[in-house]
Amino acid sequence: MDKQLKIALLGLGTVGSGVPLILKEHKEKISQVTGMEILVEKALVRNKAAKAEIAKEYGIELVTDFKEILEDQDIQVVVELLGKIEPAKTYIVQALESGKHVVTANKDLLAQHGSELVAVARKNHCDLYYEASVAGGIPILRTIANSLAADNIHKVLGIVNGTTNYMLTKMVSEKLTYETALEQAQQLGFAESDPTNDVDGIDAAYKMVILTQFAFGMTLHLSDIETKGIRGLALEDIEMAHQLGYTIKLIGSSSMLEESVTAEVGPVLVPSNHPLASVQNEMNAVFVDSAGVGESMYYGAGAGAKPTATSVVSDLITTAKNLRLGISGHQFNSYKNETKIASDQEIISKYYFSIEVPDKVGQFLKLTQIVTNEGISFDQLIQQQSDGERARIVIITHKMTKAQMKQVKQAIGQIPEFELLANYKVLD
Numbered sequence: 129m130d131k132q133l134k135i136a137l138l139g140l141g142t143v144g145s146g147v148p149l150i151l152k153e154h155k156e157k158i159s160q161v162t163g164m165e166i167l168v169e170k171a172l173v174r175n176k177a178a179k180a181e182i183a184k185e186y187g188i189e190l191v192t193d194f195k196e197i198l199e200d201q202d203i204q205v206v207v208e209l210l211g212k213i214e215p216a217k218t219y220i221v222q223a224l225e226s227g228k229h230v231v232t233a234n235k236d237l238l239a240q241h242g243s244e245l246v247a248v249a250r251k252n253h254c255d256l257y258y259e260a261s262v263a264g265g266i267p268i269l270r271t272i273a274n275s276l277a278a279d280n281i282h283k284v285l286g287i288v289n290g291t292t293n294y295m296l297t298k299m300v301s302e303k304l305t306y307e308t309a310l311e312q313a314q315q316l317g318f319a320e321s322d323p324t325n326d327v328d329g330i331d332a333a334y335k336m337v338i339l340t341q342f343a344f345g346m347t348l349h350l351s352d353i354e355t356k357g358i359r360g361l362a363l364e365d366i367e368m369a370h371q372l373g374y375t376i377k378l379i380g381s382s383s384m385l386e387e388s389v390t391a392e393v394g395p396v397l398v399p400s401n402h403p404l405a406s407v408q409n410e411m412n413a414v415f416v417d418s419a420g421v422g423e424s425m426y427y428g429a430g431a432g433a434k435p436t437a438t439s440v441v442s443d444l445i446t447t448a449k450n451l452r453l454g455i456s457g458h459q460f461n462s463y464k465n466e467t468k469i470a471s472d473q474e475i476i477s478k479y480y481f482s483i484e485v486p487d488k489v490g491q492f493l494k495l496t497q498i499v500t501n502e503g504i505s506f507d508q509l510i511q512q513q514s515d516g517e518r519a520r521i522v523i524i525t526h527k528m529t530k531a532q533m534k535q536v537k538q539a540i541g542q543i544p545e546f547e548l549l550a551n552y553k554v555l556d
């Protein structure tokens with residue numbers, strides 16, 4: 129081994145503590161492919177005593193002041209695994225400005241400040257890689273940027289949040305409560321330190337911003353992505369969907385319609401025979417529809433220490449190879465297009481409506497009128513057993529535009545005795 133690559137970790141939490149483990153377990157292979165020995169020299173922590181054991185195990189020097197990393201000339205790569213925006217952003221900018229390459233798993237940061245960080249990296253001829261930020265262990269960003277560079281992607285959609293997929297799986301298969309399922313996802317290290325972003329779909333929306341950049345070269349803001357989480361998802365709707373031949377999953381999607389893009393996150397009824405329907409627990413899957421390859425799906429662990437750290441180390445390996453070849457500073461994603469957002473008239477889907485109505489004659493007729501007023505018909509319709517006073521009617525429509533769907537919702541809202549309980553997209 130003729131060369132060493134000294135790195136520093138910011139954060140020794142779930143993912144941070146996985147990195148030295150992967151570097152140790154796969155040391156020989158990593159040395160062969162990079163021609164370098166990757167050494168974790170320092171780690172930034174808040175509490176040295178709490179991380180003393182892992183530091184001793186891997187011979188890492190713990191520091192509580194980022195300056196000790198920034199000013200260390202031997203450290204060539206900073207791996208940011210703190211999460212959230214600050215101080216992560218400031219540390220990354222300072223690292224890049226002092227000529228250090230950066231690897232991060234921070235989707236919050238990349239989705240909200242990615243363009244700025246990429247520009248700083250570029251100006252300083254530094255690498256900035258973030259494969260772990262989307263779908264944890266699945267090498268999806270590199271696949272889109274490299275392997276699918278020759279293709280024209282029409283649509284990218286999938287299960288990109290491990291916590292909520294784990295929760296939905298456990299709530300359905302083991303009848304766990306929402307709270308218990310969330311607690312388990314936290315204990316297993318899948319959830320963010322504050323799981324609000326997981327359950328409210330925001331974490332998935334961040335990932336869709338990044339996926340949209342890679343797939344279509346367009347930069348979306350979070351506000352461009354209509355986002356719903358699983359907080360209000362009722363078990364009754366999961367069961368009704370099941371009776372209709374669907375599984376409800378939290379899906380992030382981004383599609384090109386002519387020359388404009390539309391991206392959304394929310395519970396979606398996925399046909400039970402669709403490959404995304406069988407993705408369980410913390411597993412993620414990204415389904416790509418493209419002109420050349422056709423349909424392809426990338427499946428694997430979307431969260432957890434080892435899978436995520438493996439992606440982080442794959443970025444370190446790329447950084448090491450670039451250094452050896454003297455080609456540092458190329459952008460992870462160099463595909464760029466002017467961002468155009470699709471209008472509601474262009475977005476077409478089937479929709480699921482779950483409506484509570486008085487249990488008396490004539491209700492179906494009123495609903496039929498609302499939907500037919502938009503020139504749409506029902507694909508499926510069922511009524512759940514009622515308590516004698518109120519009944520739940522569930523309909524799946526044929527395809528309509530998002531604008532029509534909003535009209536239907538509004539019309540339902542105008543009938544005082546109707547209550548719209550849920551409204552989700554239905555995948556073909």
Ligand SMILES: NC(=O)C1=CN([C@@H]2O[C@H](COP(=O)(O)OP(=O)(O)OC[C@H]3O[C@@H](n4cnc5c(N)ncnc54)[C@H](OP(=O)(O)O)[C@@H]3O)[C@@H](O)[C@H]2O)C=CC1
Nearest residue numbers: 139140141142143173174209210211233234321431432436
């Ligand atoms: N967990 C997962 O499966 C995945 C996580 N990610 C991303 O990876 C990143 C890390 O996540 P994860 O490891 O799960 O998070 P953790 O909360 O487990 O780890 C973060 C660590 O950073 C430390 N930290 C936070 N702020 C500071 C600071 N200012 N100074 C020093 N230390 C600090 C925390 O210390 P303390 O404990 O004292 O708060 C904690 O040990 C996040 O961006 C996350 O979104 C991406 C894909 C999957």
Ligand SMILES: N[C@@H](CC=O)C(=O)O
Nearest residue numbers: 289290291318319320
């Ligand atoms: N909290 C995230 C972690 C990976 O990105 C998730 O559950 O997917």
Ligand code: NA
Nearest residue numbers: 259262264266
């Ligand atoms: Na990934």
